[in-house]
Amino acid sequence: MPAPTARSVTLDDVARAAEVSRATASRVLGGYGFASVDARDRVHAAADRLGYVPNITARALVRGTGVRLVVAVTGTDATVLDDPYVDRAVAAAARVCAPHGVGVSLEWLPLDAPAGLRRLDDRSVCGVLLVNTIAPVLDAVPAGLRGRVVSIGVGSPAVPSFDVDNAGGTEAVLRHLHAGGRRRIAMVTGPRWLSCAERSVTAYQRLMRAAGLPVRLVTGDFTAARGHRAALTALRRWPDTDAIYAVSDATALGVIAALRGRGIQVPHDVAVAGFDDIPYAAVSAPALTTATHPVARIVTAAASAVLDGRPVPPVTAFPSRLVARESA
Amino acid sequence: MPAPTARSVTLDDVARAAEVSRATASRVLGGYGFASVDARDRVHAAADRLGYVPNITARALVRGTGVRLVVAVTGTDATVLDDPYVDRAVAAAARVCAPHGVGVSLEWLPLDAPAGLRRLDDRSVCGVLLVNTIAPVLDAVPAGLRGRVVSIGVGSPAVPSFDVDNAGGTEAVLRHLHAGGRRRIAMVTGPRWLSCAERSVTAYQRLMRAAGLPVRLVTGDFTAARGHRAALTALRRWPDTDAIYAVSDATALGVIAALRGRGIQVPHDVAVAGFDDIPYAAVSAPALTTATHPVARIVTAAASAVLDGRPVPPVTAFPSRLVARESA
DNA sequence: TTGAAAGCGCTAACAC
DNA sequence: GTGTTAGCGCTTTCAA
Numbered sequence: 176m177p178a179p180t181a182r183s184v185t186l187d188d189v190a191r192a193a194e195v196s197r198a199t200a201s202r203v204l205g206g207y208g209f210a211s212v213d214a215r216d217r218v219h220a221a222a223d224r225l226g227y228v229p230n231i232t233a234r235a236l237v238r239g240t241g242v243r244l245v246v247a248v249t250g251t252d253a254t255v256l257d258d259p260y261v262d263r264a265v266a267a268a269a270r271v272c273a274p275h276g277v278g279v280s281l282e283w284l285p286l287d288a289p290a291g292l293r294r295l296d297d298r299s300v301c302g303v304l305l306v307n308t309i310a311p312v313l314d315a316v317p318a319g320l321r322g323r324v325v326s327i328g329v330g331s332p333a334v335p336s337f338d339v340d341n342a343g344g345t346e347a348v349l350r351h352l353h354a355g356g357r358r359r360i361a362m363v364t365g366p367r368w369l370s371c372a373e374r375s376v377t378a379y380q381r382l383m384r385a386a387g388l389p390v391r392l393v394t395g396d397f398t399a400a401r402g403h404r405a406a407l408t409a410l411r412r413w414p415d416t417d418a419i420y421a422v423s424d425a426t427a428l429g430v431i432a433a434l435r436g437r438g439i440q441v442p443h444d445v446a447v448a449g450f451d452d453i454p455y456a457a458v459s460a461p462a463l464t465t466a467t468h469p470v471a472r473i474v475t476a477a478a479s480a481v482l483d484g485r486p487v488p489p490v491t492a493f494p495s496r497l498v499a500r501e502s503a
Numbered sequence: 504m505p506a507p508t509a510r511s512v513t514l515d516d517v518a519r520a521a522e523v524s525r526a527t528a529s530r531v532l533g534g535y536g537f538a539s540v541d542a543r544d545r546v547h548a549a550a551d552r553l554g555y556v557p558n559i560t561a562r563a564l565v566r567g568t569g570v571r572l573v574v575a576v577t578g579t580d581a582t583v584l585d586d587p588y589v590d591r592a593v594a595a596a597a598r599v600c601a602p603h604g605v606g607v608s609l610e611w612l613p614l615d616a617p618a619g620l621r622r623l624d625d626r627s628v629c630g631v632l633l634v635n636t637i638a639p640v641l642d643a644v645p646a647g648l649r650g651r652v653v654s655i656g657v658g659s660p661a662v663p664s665f666d667v668d669n670a671g672g673t674e675a676v677l678r679h680l681h682a683g684g685r686r687r688i689a690m691v692t693g694p695r696w697l698s699c700a701e702r703s704v705t706a707y708q709r710l711m712r713a714a715g716l717p718v719r720l721v722t723g724d725f726t727a728a729r730g731h732r733a734a735l736t737a738l739r740r741w742p743d744t745d746a747i748y749a750v751s752d753a754t755a756l757g758v759i760a761a762l763r764g765r766g767i768q769v770p771h772d773v774a775v776a777g778f779d780d781i782p783y784a785a786v787s788a789p790a791l792t793t794a795t796h797p798v799a800r801i802v803t804a805a806a807s808a809v810l811d812g813r814p815v816p817p818v819t820a821f822p823s824r825l826v827a828r829e830s831a
Numbered sequence: 832t833t834g835a836a837a838g839c840g841c842t843a844a845c846a847c
Numbered sequence: 848g849t850g851t852t853a854g855c856g857c858t859t860t861c862a863a
Contacts, residue, residue: 183626183647185840196850201842209848231627232570233840236560237855242570242627243606246597256598259782262590269574269593269609270584276627278571278606281597298511298856299559299570299604319511399786425782432786454587458727458756460763460788513856524834529858537832561856565839626840 184225192221204229231276241301241323243278244268244478247292248306251366253283255307258397259425259453260470264306264327267474275482277301284308286368289315296320302481304474305334307369325477325487328371335487337477338371341450342378344466344495348420348448349382351464351497357418357446361391363405363430365422372397375422375450391416395426402429410437417445418503424449424456424465431459431502446503450495461501469493512553520549532557559604569629569651571606572596572806575620576634579694581611583635586725587753587781588798592634592655595802603810605629612636614696617643624648630809632802633662635697653805653815656699663815665805666699669778670706672794672823676748676776677710679792679825685746685774689719691733691758693750700725703750703778719744723754730757738765745773746831752777752784752793759787759830774831778823789829797821 190200195214203210203218204227210218221227235242246265248255255261261281269279284291284305289312295303296317305312305326313331316324321333330336352360362379365372376392383390391413393405402421406429409416421427427449434441441447441461449456449465456463473493480487518528523542531538531546532555538546549555563570574593576583583589589609597607612619612633617640623631624645633640633654641659644652649661658664680688690707693700704720711718719741721733730749734757737744749755755777762769769775769789777784777793784791801821808815 183624186842187840197841198843198851199849202849205842207842211848214848226621228622228625230564230840231625232560232564233855234842235570235855236558236564236857237840237842239855242560242563243604245601256594259587259590262587262594265597265607266584266590266593266609269597269607272606273573273608273610276571276608276625278600278608279593279597280601280604280606281594282601293554294556296511297556297558297604399782403786428783428786432788432790435788454727454753455756455783455787458731458760459783460760462760514858515856525857526834526836526859527832530833533858535858539832542832558856561839562858563839564841565856565858567839 193217345378347497399429402426406430406433464503521545673706675825727757730754734758734761792831
């Protein structure tokens with residue numbers, strides 16, 4: 176009968192109840208060191224009976240290990256935090272962290288003030304997940320944070336990278352477009368300062384050149400609104416465009432909306448493909464052809480790595496798979 | 504010149520540099536109690552110079568205040584955590600928590616095991632945000648958590664509620680449908696056990712009855728897939744349906760996809776309206792008519808309330824506004 | 832106005 | 848194997 180004690184039960188209470196020292200109780204509960212079977216049993220029994228829950232805060236303090244993981248998103252302004260992609264990443268991180276008693280907080284890292292990272296060099300921070308990061312930020316990682324920072328995107332010698340295989344996904348999509356007979360394929364990119372998005376652009380350029388096709392780039396920013404404008408721009412510059420590849424599904428949906436507004440049939444007149452496979456890609460009209468982007472899996476792996484303090488290879492790439500639907 | 508000390512600087516370092524005691528430094532930096540102008544200045548100067556960052560963990564330990572906020576989502580199984588709505592809520596919480604040095608973790612609360620909450624009665628938890636909660640969970644809030652738990656949805660005497668005005672939003676949408684000449688309006692609901700979603704149903708029933716119109720309910724679960732099936736069901740049961748109101752935008756998008764699959768014109772043959780105003784509502788085809796659901800604002804207010812430990816009124820309702828687009 | 836001192840709950844040497 | 852002891856970094860009485 177777990178009497179709901181007003182005050183929360185501490186390790187001392189457990190030790191007393193089990194008639195052992197606090198140190199022994201700590202060892203048993205922590206799974207560390209040695210303890211007699213007898214002591215072990217008594218401690219576990221007492222802990223169960225009392226409903227003991229270790230105080231993560233105290234543990235973190237003494238061990239010097241932090242208690243929260245910061246998701247830091249680089250961008251020109253704080254609106255980068257409004258992206259559903261960021262939402263997904265944060266939620267995935269918050270889910271992995273829960274069993275560890277660790278929480279996640281979300282911060283914007285100004286594009287032009289990479290030193291902002293220094294503020295995170297705080298003993299209460301157990302790790303940092305860099306999102307949409309760039310070289311200057313990577314280079315500004317404070318020594319105190321070394322080994323506890325990973326990047327969802329490009330990495331550096333000091334910061335391991337966890338990312339989707341942008342180039343592979345892009346190639347899969349472009350081959351699909353090409354196989355469908357498209358030859359004048361424009362691309363709506365992400366922000367040009369963002370190196371991980373730039374990898375898709377590079378792949379696009381390489382493939383277009385290899386196939387002897389024209390390179391047609393319009394800059395976007397991952398949003399639908401910008402995709403809408405970009406589609407109009409592309410149409411104006413290159414009226415014979417027969418396909419548009421967008422760097423993200425949100426962008427692609429904006430592109431489709433713009434084409435519809437112009438009375439252009441998708442995919443009949445112009446094929447459209449995205450990247451991410453967001454939930455709405457399947458129900459849009461027409462259903463969006465895209466490539467998978469396992470954000471949750473990527474973030475889960477990244478967060479687990481920093482939580483476990485396990486050494487990680489410099490790059491962990493997650494494959495991207497084509498999802499052919501109606502739009503291309 | 505902030506020498507990047509390898510070891511992080513502690514309050515002791517600041518006190519020493521300012522030539523005061525640790526207690527005085529603590530008072531000054533904490534803004535508490537009294538201190539001479541002189542001491543004040545010296546402490547602040549030293550803190551700045553040394554780049555002092557208080558260790559939240561230590562502070563939380565001594566104050567007994569926790570260090571993480573748990574977002575607990577009730578549902579039949581863990582897939583409830585996959586909802587973009589949950590993502591938004593977690594990200595918004597993680598954003599408000601950041602300046603406080605507090606992190607957010609995400610947990611699933613099994614529908615049939617409300618006692619799961621007890622596990623959260625942990626000194627390291629500074630608060631709990633209940634999402635999609637139900638009465639049994641509300642009643643199971645442990646005494647130790649009292650005053651630090653709020654609900655995004657229905658509340659209870661012990662748990663203040665922060666929520667969108669479902670009834671108001673529903674009414675706005677239904678009046679719009681009615682004004683557009685629709686008279687045989689079906690509704691796709693949320694899970695029937697979810698009381699906060701049930702408020703929309705109640706409002707729907709009330710309005711339909713008041714207008715002398717038929718009540719046509721199909722159960723959904725907020726997902727597009729279920730919305731798709733529900734639309735088909737509605738069409739089968741009531742072939743003359745001329746409008747479908749869905750409890751969420753995701754559901755509405757599924758409904759539209761289903762109608763399209765049947766060759767039914769939206770809004771010409773059947774009008775469709777959702778609820779939430781998710782980003783994709785504006786770019787879908789046709790653009791979705793819906794009602795706003797300021798999730799980020801709601802969660803921000805709720806999280807701030809528990810972070811500040813401020814007493815809150817039993818119910819804080821956030822208005823919902825009609826967004827008329829093309830689908831209805 | 833300030834400082835000394837006593838912890839917050841826990842872990843990890845180091846003795847026994 | 849087990850207990851004693853010394854802190855982790857900070858806040859907060861309580862005296863001075």
